[in-house]
Amino acid sequence: MTTKTVALDEGVVRTPAEIKRSRYLGITYLLLAAIVLFFFWRWSGDLGNFTFKLARPLDPSAPDLTLSASRTTMIVAVVLAGLGGFQLAKGFGKFNNMVLGFGIFLFIFAFLGWATAQSSLGAFSMVGMMKATIVRSVPITLGALAGVMSERVAVINIAIEGQLLAGAFVAVVVASPLATADDSLFLGAPLGSWIGVGAAILAGMLLAWVLAVLAIRYIVDQIIVGVVITIFVGGMTAFLALRWLADNPQLNQAPIFKSIGLPGLSSIPFLGPVLFDHNIFVFGAFILVAALTFLLFRTRWGLRARAVGEHPGAADTLGVNVYRTRYLNVIIGGAVAGFGGAFFTLGSVGRFDENMTNGRGFIGLAAMIFGRWHPVGAMAAGLVFGFADAMSQTLGILQTGIPSEFLGMTPFIATIFVVAGVVGKARPPAADGQPYIKQ
Amino acid sequence: MATLELKGITKRFPGVLANDQVDLKVSSGEILGLLGENGAGKTTLMNILYGLYGADEGEILIDGEPQQFSGPGDAISAGIGMVHQHFMLVPVFSVTENVVLGVEPVGFGGVIDMKEAKKEVRDISKQYGLEVDPDAVIEDIPVGIQQRVEIIKVLFRHAEFLIFDEPTAVLTPQEVEEFFGILNGLKEAGKAIIFITHKLKEVLEVSDRIAVLRRGAMVGEAEPATATENDLATLMVGRPVELVVNKETSDPGAAVLEVRDLVVIGDRDQMALAGVSFDVRAGEIVGVAGVQGNGQTELVEALTGLRDVTSGTVKISGTEVTHATPRQIHGHSVAHVPEDRQRSGLVMPFTITENVVLDAYYEEPYSHGISMDWKAAREKAADLVEQYDVRTPSTEIPASSLSGGNQQKVIVAREFGRDVKLVIASQPTRGIDVGSIEYIHERIVEERDEGAALLIVSTELDEVLALSDRILVMFDGHIVAEYQGGSVTAAEIGLSMAGAAP
Numbered sequence: 001m002t003t004k005t006v007a008l009d010e011g012v013v014r015t016p017a018e019i020k021r022s023r024y025l026g027i028t029y030l031l032l033a034a035i036v037l038f039f040f041w042r043w044s045g046d047l048g049n050f051t052f053k054l055a056r057p058l059d060p061s062a063p064d065l066t067l068s069a070s071r072t073t074m075i076v077a078v079v080l081a082g083l084g085g086f087q088l089a090k091g092f093g094k095f096n097n098m099v100l101g102f103g104i105f106l107f108i109f110a111f112l113g114w115a116t117a118q119s120s121l122g123a124f125s126m127v128g129m130m131k132a133t134i135v136r137s138v139p140i141t142l143g144a145l146a147g148v149m150s151e152r153v154a155v156i157n158i159a160i161e162g163q164l165l166a167g168a169f170v171a172v173v174v175a176s177p178l179a180t181a182d183d184s185l186f187l188g189a190p191l192g193s194w195i196g197v198g199a200a201i202l203a204g205m206l207l208a209w210v211l212a213v214l215a216i217r218y219i220v221d222q223i224i225v226g227v228v229i230t231i232f233v234g235g236m237t238a239f240l241a242l243r244w245l246a247d248n249p250q251l252n253q254a255p256i257f258k259s260i261g262l263p264g265l266s267s268i269p270f271l272g273p274v275l276f277d278h279n280i281f282v283f284g285a286f287i288l289v290a291a292l293t294f295l296l297f298r299t300r301w302g303l304r305a306r307a308v309g310e311h312p313g314a315a316d317t318l319g320v321n322v323y324r325t326r327y328l329n330v331i332i333g334g335a336v337a338g339f340g341g342a343f344f345t346l347g348s349v350g351r352f353d354e355n356m357t358n359g360r361g362f363i364g365l366a367a368m369i370f371g372r373w374h375p376v377g378a379m380a381a382g383l384v385f386g387f388a389d390a391m392s393q394t395l396g397i398l399q400t401g402i403p404s405e406f407l408g409m410t411p412f413i414a415t416i417f418v419v420a421g422v423v424g425k426a427r428p429p430a431a432d433g434q435p436y437i438k439q
Numbered sequence: 440m441a442t443l444e445l446k447g448i449t450k451r452f453p454g455v456l457a458n459d460q461v462d463l464k465v466s467s468g469e470i471l472g473l474l475g476e477n478g479a480g481k482t483t484l485m486n487i488l489y490g491l492y493g494a495d496e497g498e499i500l501i502d503g504e505p506q507q508f509s510g511p512g513d514a515i516s517a518g519i520g521m522v523h524q525h526f527m528l529v530p531v532f533s534v535t536e537n538v539v540l541g542v543e544p545v546g547f548g549g550v551i552d553m554k555e556a557k558k559e560v561r562d563i564s565k566q567y568g569l570e571v572d573p574d575a576v577i578e579d580i581p582v583g584i585q586q587r588v589e590i591i592k593v594l595f596r597h598a599e600f601l602i603f604d605e606p607t608a609v610l611t612p613q614e615v616e617e618f619f620g621i622l623n624g625l626k627e628a629g630k631a632i633i634f635i636t637h638k639l640k641e642v643l644e645v646s647d648r649i650a651v652l653r654r655g656a657m658v659g660e661a662e663p664a665t666a667t668e669n670d671l672a673t674l675m676v677g678r679p680v681e682l683v684v685n686k687e688t689s690d691p692g693a694a695v696l697e698v699r700d701l702v703v704i705g706d707r708d709q710m711a712l713a714g715v716s717f718d719v720r721a722g723e724i725v726g727v728a729g730v731q732g733n734g735q736t737e738l739v740e741a742l743t744g745l746r747d748v749t750s751g752t753v754k755i756s757g758t759e760v761t762h763a764t765p766r767q768i769h770g771h772s773v774a775h776v777p778e779d780r781q782r783s784g785l786v787m788p789f790t791i792t793e794n795v796v797l798d799a800y801y802e803e804p805y806s807h808g809i810s811m812d813w814k815a816a817r818e819k820a821a822d823l824v825e826q827y828d829v830r831t832p833s834t835e836i837p838a839s840s841l842s843g844g845n846q847q848k849v850i851v852a853r854e855f856g857r858d859v860k861l862v863i864a865s866q867p868t869r870g871i872d873v874g875s876i877e878y879i880h881e882r883i884v885e886e887r888d889e890g891a892a893l894l895i896v897s898t899e900l901d902e903v904l905a906l907s908d909r910i911l912v913m914f915d916g917h918i919v920a921e922y923q924g925g926s927v928t929a930a931e932i933g934l935s936m937a938g939a940a941p
Contacts (some may be wrong), residue, residue, distance in 0.1 A: 292885075298551065300550075313527060314529055
């Protein structure tokens with residue numbers, strides 16, 4: 001039936017769930033304000049100034065941002081308290097999420113300011129942290145995109161972790177013997193490395209095909225298939241790394257894709273190094289987000305794919321081939337994940353280590369949900385997780401006295417927080433996870 | 440002028456002859472009413488025509504040319520369009536996206552030309568008087584408009600032969616009138632129409648010819664000008680059927696169910712019930728009419744303890760049960776016939792015996808301590824099957840192997856087969872055959888005459904009118920009108936159902 005918000009008497013248009021959420025948000029702001037005030041301000045009252053560096057030695061020059069710790073934290077606390085008060089009294093309506101983003105930004109800004117001021121360094125590289133955010137978001141975004149492609153046609157892909165890991169392994173094993181350092185470079189890498197990327201994509205597609213056949217033709221439970229694939233790939237790559245790569249180290253050392261500075265754009269102060277000076281995996285992720293958004297929401301193929309995910313019966317009666325559409329999308333998703341997997345080795349460290357994806361595929365799944373099954377949302381969510389990752393690294397350098405084990409948990413805590421609290425009720429494709437059985 | 444003809448269509452499913460040598464013919468500018476009970480083979484026949492099933496024997500001819508359909512795509516390109524009983528619309532898509540799905544006008548690189556698509560939707564909507572907003576999202580528009588979208592969908596595919604499968608099941612009486620106007624417009628535009636229904640009144644009102652299907656075979660044709668409802672019912676069921684419910688005027692006693700200011704939140708956080716108050720007294724049948732989705736489901740769930748009540752009170756025989764559990768409510772001698780018999784009425788893989796003791800398995804005589812007494816359960820089941828005329832070879836077969844009517848009888852037997860003070864029945868006769876409807880209606884009236892209070896929720900207005908001593912009309916979570924049974928017409932109730940002030 002129709003989804004509608006029924007207006008109560010006196011024209012109140014908020015549902016009880018919204019009111020509850022508003023209250024929850026309001027209290028969150030007040031809590032954050034209290035933490036900033038009593039924790040950071042009291043302690044940093046005599047800490048003096050902190051400095052965020054907006055350029056590294058070789059970057060286009062930009063001035064440093066130096067602020068007084070006590071004044072900054074005081075202002076942030078007041079603004080947060082104001083937001084909380086307004087949220088409790090009236091609420092921000094459709095701007096709720098935007099304001100929440102702003103509030104969290106303020107809190108993190110104050111936190112970083114405090115952490116910097118109390119550290120013996122007194123300064124840290126903001127540009128480095130933002131750049132790391134982008135880089136670390138890439139595998140998560142690509143994993144989430146793989147999930148989006150698959151779940152938009154109603155096949156749950158929980159095997160993303162396995163697809164990433166397989167991509168990482170295959171890429172390095174293929175690229176290592178083929179690529180030598182003195183080859184001529186094409187877009188930052190020798191031809192052999194590109195063949196490695198291609199092989200990683202094929203590996204992702206192969207695993208996706210296995211998932212598709214089992215889930216679509218044999219109607220095996222999709223969660224179980226996904227878990228099995230992930231465990232299988234995890235065990236297999238660990239075994240091969242230990243028994244085979246350990247004895248043949250020449251197969252496990254490939255050149256890394258070099259950064260490419262986009263002409264002109266990369267010399268913009270601060271933004272240039274953060275956004276426009278990366279290797280092909282980062283740009284590839286940006287391009288894929290744009291391309292998949294266009295494909296899903298502007299083309300015939302996308303309309304049919306989304307129809308298959310929402311109401312396969314309707315698509316079928318209109319002559320759309322439900323099975324073919326599902327196979328195709330799941331396999332495209334696998335290709336995206338395979339590409340994302342290659343990033344771990346060829347785009348990052350140049351060698352494969354056991355379980356090196358370390359849950360990024362599952363975080364990607366969370367990013368897909370947080371991003372509401374939309375490629376752009378998936379990227380935004382990927383950036384949030386990437387930021388959590390980069391910040392935990394920065395805090396390690398700043399020596400806050402928080403144990404590094406806790407800092408390492410940050411991305412996962414961010415996942416739980418985001419999925420449980422902030423997302424609200426996201427709506428998956430209506431037929432998600434349901435096999436389609438023709439009458 | 441185009442003609443569509445089915446010749447000798449036969450379709451067998453394991454153990455069932457769904458269609459037996461069916462012949463059918465329809466031409467441009469004509470409405471053929473296809474009448475038959477549920478399970479008579481109407482839907483199978485139409486699915487064959489639409490290419491969803493292959494026929495075992497027989498052929499489909501268009502203008503005398505034999506056709507081979509291997510899927511709906513073939514049927515569509517042959518000019519056949521189907522408006523399914525359960526709309527085949529993607530709820531989160533816009534009207535235009537739904538209309539063009541599968542035959543999208545595309546530009547370079549497969550990009551959908553939305554402008555062109557919208558224009559075509561507008562053109563069709565103007566030409567046939569099917570008013571819709573091409574940008575509206577399906578889940579936000581009423582069912583009547585959704586049906587228009589379905590019709591535009593088939594016209595967009597240049598259908599000459601339009602099949603409507605039970606199109607009026609989900610409409611208010613006013614929407615039904617509008618729909619008949621649309622049907623006549625399509626007929627005048629030269630379309631050939633097959634109108635499938637089990638509603639006698641409607642088929643008489645709108646058809647040019649009537650064909651009747653029974654147990655898979657064509658049992659006769661009738662002319663709307665000369666046929667009566669009784670003739671058609673007899674033809675459809677195969678024996679004379681009592682179409683009216685015989686009952687004495689009621690003599691209500693004290694209030695058994697008292698509902699005050701009931702507020703309930705629905706699944707999508709909407710106000711499903713926005714402060715509803717009413718009583719049901721002993722020896723009285725209160726019917727709740729309304730288009731589906733106006734709070735009836737949530738009302739029944741709240742009264743039977745299946746859904747949380749936000750505010751307000753519910754009392755049964757003077758005891759407050761607002762937040763009671765289903766088992767506590769069951770303990771107050773309440774019978775509940777749920778809306779969806781297969782999802783919440785029965786456990787489909789369980790046997791009839793297991794199903795009839797579902798509400799009392801934990802009590803004597805069916806269990807002693809922790810062990811079940813299956814002998815007592817089987818005896819009870821055999822008893823009820825006999826008493827409630829459930830047609831089954833044994834009490835030890837799964838409920839899923841019974842017909843819809845017999846499944847419903849099992850539920851009624853379980854719920855009415857003990858002393859009850861209050862009956863809450865939702866869609867008690869949905870999708871079951873006329874014979875079983877007649878039977879279940881008799882039992883309902885019998886319960887009333889024995890002094891029970893009954894609340895009957897139904898979207899079938901005729902059913903509410905036939906049974907009720909008092910009628911409540913629900914719209915948008917409110918009770919918008921109350922009528923005395925027998926003193927009100929379907930048209931009056933229809934207006935209230937659509938939300939017009941009474």
